[in-house]
Amino acid sequence: MIFAVLIPLVFALFIPFLSKLKDKVHTGIFVLFIPLGIFIYFIRFIGEGFSPLHHTYNWIPSLNINFSFYLDGLSLLFVLLISGIGTLVVFYSIYYLHKTEKLGHFYVYLLMFMSAMLGVVLSDNVFVLYGFWELTSISSFLLIGYWHHRERSRYGAQKSMLITIFGGLSMFGGLILLTVITGTTSIRSMIDQIDLIVSSGYLPLILVFILLGAFTKSAQFPFHIWLPDAMEAPTPVSAYLHSATMVKAGIYLVARFSAIFVVYEWFFIVVSLVGIITLVWASYMAVRQTDLKGILAFSTVSQLGMIMAMLGFGTEAAVFAAVFHILNHATFKGSLFMVAGIIDHETGTRDIRKLGGLLTFMPMSATLALFGTFSMAGVPFPFLNGFYSKELFFEATTNLNENSNAIASFLTEAIPYLAVFGSIFTFVYSMYFFFGVFTGPKKLELLPKKPHEAPIGMLISPIILVLGVILIGLFPNLVNGSLIQHAAEGIRNHAVAYTDIHFWHGFIPPFIMSLIVVGVGIILFLTRKYWTKIYEAIPGNLSFNKVYDKLVKNVDDFSAGITNSYMTGSLKLYMSLILGVIIAFSFAIMFTTGGFSNISFNDLEEISIVDIAIVLIMVLAAICTIFINNKLSLIIVTGIVGFGISILFVLLRAPDLALTQLVVETVSMALFLLAYYHLPELRKRNETTATSITNLFLALGIGTLITMVGIAAHSSDWFDTISDYFVETAYTLGGGTNIVNVILVDMRGLDTLFEITVLGIAALAIYSLIKVRKNKEAE
Amino acid sequence: MEYLILILAGILFATAIYNILQKQLLRIIIGTVLLSHGAHLVILTMGKLKRGQPPILDDSVTSYTDPLPQALILTSIVISFGITSLLLVLSYRAANENKTDNMDEMRGESNE
Numbered sequence: 052m053i054f055a056v057l058i059p060l061v062f063a064l065f066i067p068f069l070s071k072l073k074d075k076v077h078t079g080i081f082v083l084f085i086p087l088g089i090f091i092y093f094i095r096f097i098g099e100g101f102s103p104l105h106h107t108y109n110w111i112p113s114l115n116i117n118f119s120f121y122l123d124g125l126s127l128l129f130v131l132l133i134s135g136i137g138t139l140v141v142f143y144s145i146y147y148l149h150k151t152e153k154l155g156h157f158y159v160y161l162l163m164f165m166s167a168m169l170g171v172v173l174s175d176n177v178f179v180l181y182g183f184w185e186l187t188s189i190s191s192f193l194l195i196g197y198w199h200h201r202e203r204s205r206y207g208a209q210k211s212m213l214i215t216i217f218g219g220l221s222m223f224g225g226l227i228l229l230t231v232i233t234g235t236t237s238i239r240s241m242i243d244q245i246d247l248i249v250s251s252g253y254l255p256l257i258l259v260f261i262l263l264g265a266f267t268k269s270a271q272f273p274f275h276i277w278l279p280d281a282m283e284a285p286t287p288v289s290a291y292l293h294s295a296t297m298v299k300a301g302i303y304l305v306a307r308f309s310a311i312f313v314v315y316e317w318f319f320i321v322v323s324l325v326g327i328i329t330l331v332w333a334s335y336m337a338v339r340q341t342d343l344k345g346i347l348a349f350s351t352v353s354q355l356g357m358i359m360a361m362l363g364f365g366t367e368a369a370v371f372a373a374v375f376h377i378l379n380h381a382t383f384k385g386s387l388f389m390v391a392g393i394i395d396h397e398t399g400t401r402d403i404r405k406l407g408g409l410l411t412f413m414p415m416s417a418t419l420a421l422f423g424t425f426s427m428a429g430v431p432f433p434f435l436n437g438f439y440s441k442e443l444f445f446e447a448t449t450n451l452n453e454n455s456n457a458i459a460s461f462l463t464e465a466i467p468y469l470a471v472f473g474s475i476f477t478f479v480y481s482m483y484f485f486f487g488v489f490t491g492p493k494k495l496e497l498l499p500k501k502p503h504e505a506p507i508g509m510l511i512s513p514i515i516l517v518l519g520v521i522l523i524g525l526f527p528n529l530v531n532g533s534l535i536q537h538a539a540e541g542i543r544n545h546a547v548a549y550t551d552i553h554f555w556h557g558f559i560p561p562f563i564m565s566l567i568v569v570g571v572g573i574i575l576f577l578t579r580k581y582w583t584k585i586y587e588a589i590p591g592n593l594s595f596n597k598v599y600d601k602l603v604k605n606v607d608d609f610s611a612g613i614t615n616s617y618m619t620g621s622l623k624l625y626m627s628l629i630l631g632v633i634i635a636f637s638f639a640i641m642f643t644t645g646g647f648s649n650i651s652f653n654d655l656e657e658i659s660i661v662d663i664a665i666v667l668i669m670v671l672a673a674i675c676t677i678f679i680n681n682k683l684s685l686i687i688v689t690g691i692v693g694f695g696i697s698i699l700f701v702l703l704r705a706p707d708l709a710l711t712q713l714v715v716e717t718v719s720m721a722l723f724l725l726a727y728y729h730l731p732e733l734r735k736r737n738e739t740t741a742t743s744i745t746n747l748f749l750a751l752g753i754g755t756l757i758t759m760v761g762i763a764a765h766s767s768d769w770f771d772t773i774s775d776y777f778v779e780t781a782y783t784l785g786g787g788t789n790i791v792n793v794i795l796v797d798m799r800g801l802d803t804l805f806e807i808t809v810l811g812i813a814a815l816a817i818y819s820l821i822k823v824r825k826n827k828e829a830e
Numbered sequence: 831m832e833y834l835i836l837i838l839a840g841i842l843f844a845t846a847i848y849n850i851l852q853k854q855l856l857r858i859i860i861g862t863v864l865l866s867h868g869a870h871l872v873i874l875t876m877g878k879l880k881r882g883q884p885p886i887l888d889d890s891v892t893s894y895t896d897p898l899p900q901a902l903i904l905t906s907i908v909i910s911f912g913i914t915s916l917l918l919v920l921s922y923r924a925a926n927e928n929k930t931d932n933m934d935e936m937r938g939e940s941n942e
């Protein structure tokens with residue numbers, strides 16, 4: 052399984068080379084075989100007798116972080132969606148993206164996403180899952196910003212990134228809590244220890260953390276605002292990431308962990324409530340959209356809300372319906388996105404106000420859209436899969452678990468009505484989408500291009516998806532026992548009874564609810580001119596986008612304010628800040644950890660008169676450097692310090708150092724005197740008292756720090772000297788009697804080589820600094 | 831002896847920092863020179879001072895001063911020399927081009 056997950060990522064490495072051939076062969080043709088291969092690999096597992104598979108590949112065993120891949124029914128469903136829709140989307144993109152686009156980038160991002168998404172749904176290890184999870188956010192960010200010359204693309208990309216990464220981090224917190232409580236990083240072992248998790252008392256916190264991750268990823272209210280803006284991505288991406296797969300990662304997460312949470316009544320309350328609000332609000336808002344992809348974006352949000360709500364219900368029937376709808380939604384929504392892409396491609400606009408009467412120009416696309424929209428609306432025809440899952444949804448809403456909690460029981464009462472209410476608007480926007488584009492008056496003069504039917508290559512992918520809609524519609528039990536039931540078992544973590552899916556149930560509540568939806572839906576659709584004014588009242592000017600924009604702007608302004616307050620361009624200020632922080636932190640750490648407490652006056656050498664004399668001269672000279680205002684004197688006084696050091700080296704029995712210091716000091720003096728001629732005369736330090744005091748404080752702080760740290764280090768006896776090694780082996784290994792020299796040229800020869808390199812670079816820089824000036828003067 | 835040298839190193843650091851915080855280029859360079867002197871002394875002290883003869887092998891000698899800090903300092907002396915020369919030439923170019931050796935006046939127009 053690890054190959055299936057990582058192959059797209061590995062193949063992405065070759066894309067830059069393959070994309071060089073794009074004038075001859077569209078890069079997508081190479082890519083096509085990757086998802087197709089994965090799809091064929093996994094489709095073998097479909098069947099009544101499927102049993103979960105488990106493969107582990109060690110990665111960081113010491114931290115319990117391993118590639119532990121677990122394929123159960125739920126994972127299988129997602130893997131097939133990812134690879135299956137992936138194949139169709141890549142095929143579609145071959146016709147959608149012209150060769151002049153940056154195909155290399157596109158397919159690298161897409162393959163990166165494919166690996167990440169497969170990793171999310173197959174990982175049993177929570178940290179590997181988290182890693183792949185964030186990788187999906189990143190690839191989604193890159194794909195939304197694919198046309199990065201557009202301002203809206205960049206805005207949408209950033210928005211999706213900020214919201215989903217915020218959720219991802221929160222989820223990470225929840226996963227860490229779970230790991231700490233259960234002592235395992237495997238999701239399955241966590242599920243086995245439900246009692247431990249419940250008794251720990253952290254369950255509410257874990258629930259909030261993990262649900263934040265799931266809700267942001269699956270665009271649940273009020274985090275749904277990123278998805279409509281994500282429609283700036285190329286349409287194949289919208290069909291793939293932002294409808295069929297990535298946005299369902301949140302659903303997957305809730306499904307995966309619901310076996311733990313389902314015992315907790317707030318799971319039902321929060322997930323059902325958020326799901327159902329998302330369903331109602333997004334379908335209500337979808338009717339107002341004018342951009343075709345905007346309609347589909349809000350519709351996706353609302354369908355995700357519906358699936359989320361069903362997972363929240365937690366009953367066996369609801370979970371079954373949720374899984375079934377995941378599959379159905381991918382088929383009809385995928386095809387609708389592709390049709391929207393075709394319309395955009397062939398007419399030059401996606402604005403539904405400019406479109407109309409396209410039926411005669413694009414009969415194939417119209418037929419595909421007809422099936423897609425009617426299936427989405429849940430129109431009761433036996434060949435539309437959307438109807439079946441919608442019926443199962445209605446049925447689930449009327450058969451909720453009894454609840455003792457007051458809020459929960461109120462919710463149980465309200466959910467069926469809200470479900471019908473939301474579905475009515477689903478019906479309205481579905482009809483609006485189809486009839487608004489394909490029927491009505493033709494407005495050819497408004498279209499940038501003369502409309503015509505799309506090339507057959509572009510139609511193949513949506514045709515396959517629509518065939519899926521019809522096939523599942525006609526023979527729902529084809530996927531039922533072999534796939535859906537196993538997926539439901541994966542969520543429930545125990546065997547689920549086989550449910551036969553029929554078209555005709557009789558006049559039971561779900562069918563009546565469907566009829567209400569269709570009836571009221573038709574009326575609302577026909578009269579929508581008269582009631583759309585309601586959008587001026589609700590939501591009116593209110594929008595979560597404004598909250599988001601304001602939040603982002605405030606954070607921006609806040610950090611810009613802080614940065615501007617110290618990034619003044621004054622190097623002196625930067626230096627002072629750095630030194631101040633060094634002083635404060637070093638002293639704080641040394642005092643809190645008792646670093647200065649071991650100071651002893653043992654083990655010290657005698658001090659001679661000569662030593663004191665030299666040191667006094669050097670101290671005097673060093674202090675003089677501050678007060679001298681004549682540059683020649685300043686250079687000479689600095690020289691005194693330097694030569695003093697070389698005498699000290701003699702006294703401290705370091706002959707090599709003394710010699711080197713002497714030579715270097717002499718050459719430095721010469722250099723200083725050369726530069727002396729060119730540098731301006733020193734001025735008196737006319738700084739304010741406050742500046743002087745700050746400087747003095749910093750200088751004394753650093754000086755004291757160095758002395759004290761040095762004394763503390765000298766007093767410590769933690770480590771023995773390692774120098775004996777050099778003394779013993781200098782002659783035997785290095786063949787020299789001067790140990791320091793042997794260390795330099797032999798034992799640390801590479802260091803010395805680099806040192807010479809540094810000098811060489813400095814020499815080159817100095818040479819060019821002088822040379823460039825001369826050339827300029829010559830001009 | 832060790833603590834005397836460390837105090838000297840501390841004073842060298844203090845004067846170095848005070849000079850580095852000035853505005854004129856020459857003072858800043860002098861500051862870096864003093865800073866490296868101080869650092870060398872600290873490193874040397876870490877190997878204890880005056881314990882035995884200079885580190886040149888001789889059959890009659892039984893104990894040597896610690897050779898490792900000396901080797902490190904030798905590298906460092908040469909590198910600081912490189913830095914000082916580069917800084918000198920750089921500041922002389924900068925002062926010539928900008929007609930000033932005051933750091934505050936070299937900031938440029940936009941201090942974003």
